[in-house]
Amino acid sequence: xxxxxxKTYNPKEVEDKIYKLWKESGFFNPxxxxxxxxxxxxIIMPPTNANGSLHAGHxxxxxxxxxxxxxxxxxxxxxxxxxxxxxxxFETQVVYEKQLEKEGxxxxxxxxxxxxxxxxxxxxxxxxxxxxxxxxxGSSCDxxxxxxxxxGDIVKTxxxxxxxMAKDGLVYxxxxxxxxxxxxxxxxxxxxTADTEQVDNFYYLQYGPFVIATARPETxxxxxxxxxxxxxxxxxxxxxxxxxxxxxxxxxxxxxxIKDEAIDMTFGTGVMxxxxxxxxxxxxxAERHNLEKEQIIDFRGKLLPxxxxxxxxxxxxxxPLIIEKLxxxxxxxxxxxxxxxxxKKCYKCxxxxxxxxxxxxxxxxxxxxxxxxxxxxxxxxxxxxxxxKKISLHWLKNIIDWNVSRQIVWGIPIPAKICIKCDEGxxxxxxxxxxxxxxxxxVRQETDTFDTWFSSGQWPFASxxxxxxxxxxxxxxxxxxxxxxxxxFFWVARMIMFSLYVTGKIPFKTVYLHGLVLDAKGQKMxxxxxxxxxxxxxxxxxxxxxxxxGLVVGNTPGxxxxxxxxxxxxxxxxxxxxxxxxxxxxxxxxxxMSTVLKSPLTPEDQKLIDELNVSMKEITDDMDQYRFxxxxxxxxxxxxxxxADKIIEESKAKLASEDEKIRTSAQRMLIxxxxxxxxxxxPFMPFITEEIYSKxxxxxxxxERADGGKKLLMIEDWPV
RNA sequence: GCGCGCUUAGCUCAGUUGGUUAGAGCGACUCGUUUACACCGAGUAGGUCGUGGGUUCGAAUCCUACAGCGCGCACCA
Numbered sequence: 154x155x156x157x158x159x160k161t162y163n164p165k166e167v168e169d170k171i172y173k174l175w176k177e178s179g180f181f182n183p184x185x186x187x188x189x190x191x192x193x194x195x196i197i198m199p200p201t202n203a204n205g206s207l208h209a210g211h212x213x214x215x216x217x218x219x220x221x222x223x224x225x226x227x228x229x230x231x232x233x234x235x236x237x238x239x240x241x242x243f244e245t246q247v248v249y250e251k252q253l254e255k256e257g258x259x260x261x262x263x264x265x266x267x268x269x270x271x272x273x274x275x276x277x278x279x280x281x282x283x284x285x286x287x288x289x290x291g292s293s294c295d296x297x298x299x300x301x302x303x304x305g306d307i308v309k310t311x312x313x314x315x316x317x318m319a320k321d322g323l324v325y326x327x328x329x330x331x332x333x334x335x336x337x338x339x340x341x342x343x344x345x346t347a348d349t350e351q352v353d354n355f356y357y358l359q360y361g362p363f364v365i366a367t368a369r370p371e372t373x374x375x376x377x378x379x380x381x382x383x384x385x386x387x388x389x390x391x392x393x394x395x396x397x398x399x400x401x402x403x404x405x406x407x408x409x410x411i412k413d414e415a416i417d418m419t420f421g422t423g424v425m426x427x428x429x430x431x432x433x434x435x436x437x438x439a440e441r442h443n444l445e446k447e448q449i450i451d452f453r454g455k456l457l458p459x460x461x462x463x464x465x466x467x468x469x470x471x472x473p474l475i476i477e478k479l480x481x482x483x484x485x486x487x488x489x490x491x492x493x494x495x496x497k498k499c500y501k502c503x504x505x506x507x508x509x510x511x512x513x514x515x516x517x518x519x520x521x522x523x524x525x526x527x528x529x530x531x532x533x534x535x536x537x538x539x540x541x542k543k544i545s546l547h548w549l550k551n552i553i554d555w556n557v558s559r560q561i562v563w564g565i566p567i568p569a570k571i572c573i574k575c576d577e578g579x580x581x582x583x584x585x586x587x588x589x590x591x592x593x594x595x596v597r598q599e600t601d602t603f604d605t606w607f608s609s610g611q612w613p614f615a616s617x618x619x620x621x622x623x624x625x626x627x628x629x630x631x632x633x634x635x636x637x638x639x640x641x642f643f644w645v646a647r648m649i650m651f652s653l654y655v656t657g658k659i660p661f662k663t664v665y666l667h668g669l670v671l672d673a674k675g676q677k678m679x680x681x682x683x684x685x686x687x688x689x690x691x692x693x694x695x696x697x698x699x700x701x702x703g704l705v706v707g708n709t710p711g712x713x714x715x716x717x718x719x720x721x722x723x724x725x726x727x728x729x730x731x732x733x734x735x736x737x738x739x740x741x742x743x744x745x746m747s748t749v750l751k752s753p754l755t756p757e758d759q760k761l762i763d764e765l766n767v768s769m770k771e772i773t774d775d776m777d778q779y780r781f782x783x784x785x786x787x788x789x790x791x792x793x794x795x796x797a798d799k800i801i802e803e804s805k806a807k808l809a810s811e812d813e814k815i816r817t818s819a820q821r822m823l824i825x826x827x828x829x830x831x832x833x834x835x836p837f838m839p840f841i842t843e844e845i846y847s848k849x850x851x852x853x854x855x856x857e858r859a860d861g862g863k864k865l866l867m868i869e870d871w872p873v
Numbered sequence: 874g875c876g877c878g879c880u881u882a883g884c885u886c887a888g889u890u891g892g893u894u895a896g897a898g899c900g901a902c903u904c905g906u907u908u909a910c911a912c913c914g915a916g917u918a919g920g921u922c923g924u925g926g927g928u929u930c931g932a933a934u935c936c937u938a939c940a941g942c943g944c945g946c947a948c949c950a
Contacts, residue, residue: 158909160909160910161910161912162912330948348945348946348947355950365950366950367950368950369950380950415948415949415950416949416950417949417950419949420949420950421949421950424950425949425950426950427950428950432948432950433948434948434949434950435948435950436948437948494949494950495947495949538878540877540878541877543876543877544876544877544878544945544946547875547876547877547945547946548945548946551946551947641945642945642946673885675885706887706897706898707885707886707887707897707898708886709886709887711878712878712879712886714885714886715885715886717884717885717899719885719898719899719900720885720898720899722899722912723898723899723912724898725912726910726912726913727912728912729910729912730909730910730912730913732909732910732912733909733910733912733913734909734910735909736909736910737909737910738909739909740909741909774889775889778889780889782886782887783887783888783889786887786897786898789897789898790897797909797910798914798915801909802914805907
């Protein structure tokens with residue numbers, strides 16, 4: 154054949170053209186696929202946070218999911234990959250607040266409506282930007298079904314489910330100790346705090362006849378209950394409820410003895426005073442004994458009037474001053490300077506979380522977790538890698554109620570009214586309630602928004618149009634949820650719970666979890682370290698195909714991946730190798746292919762085809778078992794080191810043979826192996842394979858093709 | 874404290890249900906410009922598979938103890 158291909162493959166010339174071709178074919182949309190595509194295969198894309206640009210992790214998500222979808226599409230499934238974008242509540246609000254800070258502004262000086270509008274503009278901008286970036290990875294998702302987490306129908310579903318939960322008694326609003334971030338001025342769920350070990354001073358203080366120990370003297374102003382274990386022999390002369398008078402930080406007080414089994418007799422002195430407003434253990438003790446609770450620290454992290462002379466001072470500044478005073482009063486017994494303990498911090502800004510009592514909306518989790526535990530234990534959901542199953546079960550079995558209220562504007566408003574008189578919270582999705590049903594008082598609109606995971610937990614069925622849509626009926630439950638191992642609790646476990654509760658079905662049959670994408674040295678990427686890799690820089694430099702297969706080969710699910718540029722570069726070379734293989738094969742073929750395609754194979758060539766089929770069987774097996782890291786490596790190895798290095802080298806003699814049978818057999822063998830390699834490589838390297846495929850002299854397209862004869866590799870049959 | 878991982882060639886990692894001389898990529902070294910490709914080809918070196926014990930005809934693979942590293946969860950003041 155005459156050949157017009159250059160010696161070097163140029164991704165830039167090819168990629169945009171090919172993506173356009175795919176998109177225009179309509180095959181991203183399952184409804185447009187040819188007749189043979191009957192059984193649905195569905196992946197809901199984890200909605201991409203619309204608060205920045207695509208990062209390396211997105212590159213991995215888009216690649217793995219596209220591999221799954223392209224493979225199943227070629228195997229004849231009716232494939233739906235539903236793309237989505239996420240308003241990403243708190244995450245986005247944090248990003249935006251940082252931007253405000255840089256501009257010397259603050260959200261606390263802004264009208265909430267104005268702030269909301271600004272963040273909305275910011276998000277919509279990012280959304281547009283990201284939508285332009287996703288195709289650069291080659292993602293064959295169905296853009297006609299794209300969803301955004303703030304779409305009207307999504308919000309409607311979320312409201313309905315919230316109302317249902319309220320009716321089922323799964324929602325309550327209560328005064329409990331919550332995690333308060335003093336910087337972000339919102340409560341956070343337990344998952345949004347990070348435990349950090351640190352070394353602090355541990356102060357032993359004289360409290361009447363007792364010595365108590367604390368790391369937080371600034372909370373001790375209001376401590377008027379002293380607690381010990383009922384079985385502690387050392388303190389058996391003190392009786393529960395007994396009053397004692399003692400000198401404390403700001404003068405004489407009367408303390409009450411409380412006996413409670415929560416006390417660890419072996420820790421410290423076995424005696425402690427409690428601060429129920431700022432500690433959940435203390436809160437529980439206070440609840441058990443019906444004790445008074447008093448706020449000591451305000452929501453900004455400053456001391457309240459109960460602290461007397463220290464009022465208005467921040468915790469950090471107050472602590473040494475208080476210790477100084479205690480010392481001068483002779484109440485400081487000793488200081489242990491090596492006290493190792495764990496403090497909770499805001500996972501975004503690392504501010505120390507200040508526990509506070511606050512009225513918040515909670516979801517009762519035990520009734521939701523139990524069916525999920527059963528389903529997972531029954532093996533209805535496959536976890537890849539499997540150990541995530543244990544991790545999930547462990548979390549589900551120890552689950553605690555979920556605070557879903559956030560004091561931020563960016564998110565879905567909680568549809569409820571709050572009674573101004575008695576503080577009752579009333580779920581009101583239709584905005585009809587104007588009088589408190591409990592006390593008859595006036596009500597105000599709730600201003601808190603939902604934890605973003607409350608709505609994303611409902612994403613698989615909400616995005617498909619639960620409960621009445623055709624899509625929901627056809628594509629739910631979905632097949633695979635592919636997402637980051639990091640959000641196994643935040644998202645995966647909650648989707649399972651929500652889905653079972655709302656639809657009675659599992660949301661997906663398989664969970665495939667990938668690890669973190671790290672930099673070449675194996676370090677976590679962060680803007681402050683300056684080691685962030687922009688995936689689009691790599692696709693620009695080495696081509697998208699090289700980026701994709703480089704990301705997948707050797708990357709076992711669940712383990713983090715060091716993204717080395719050299720590796721991507723290596724696969725660019727592979728792309729070029731493939732390109733030249735195609736050039737060689739095409740050069741070796743005659744202009745008229747009709748005899749070649751029907752030509753019988755010599756036993757020697759037949760053996761090569763048989764060996765190819767054995768390899769393909771193995772690769773198909775790996776694909777079915779989600780071992781893409783192995784499948785990719787095998788097809789790479791076959792193409793380069795079997796096909797190019799051996800089969801093609803040996804074919805040169807055959808092609809030069811005097812015997813026409815040997816020549817045509819070799820030609821047929823070459824085109825068949827090349828075609829098979831292209832098909833098998835297509836999920837990993839879609840652009841170059843599609844481009845080469847379009848140049849091959851092939852059989853006429855099968856008659857049932859909906860595309861009127863366009864030879865798109867994308868919908869060809871998978872070999873084997 | 875409880876739980877989950879990881880430890881294999883200089884580096885990054887595979888090794889699927891235990892089975893012949895343990896693999897790949899990158900890197901190193903030697904040779905080679907043969908007309909598909911130097912983004913190439915032919916070849917070489919390099920590992921007591923973290924340590925000790927056990928199961929087995931046979932273990933990198935299963936069990937157990939220990940060590941080192943990483944991560945998650947937890948209300949020890």
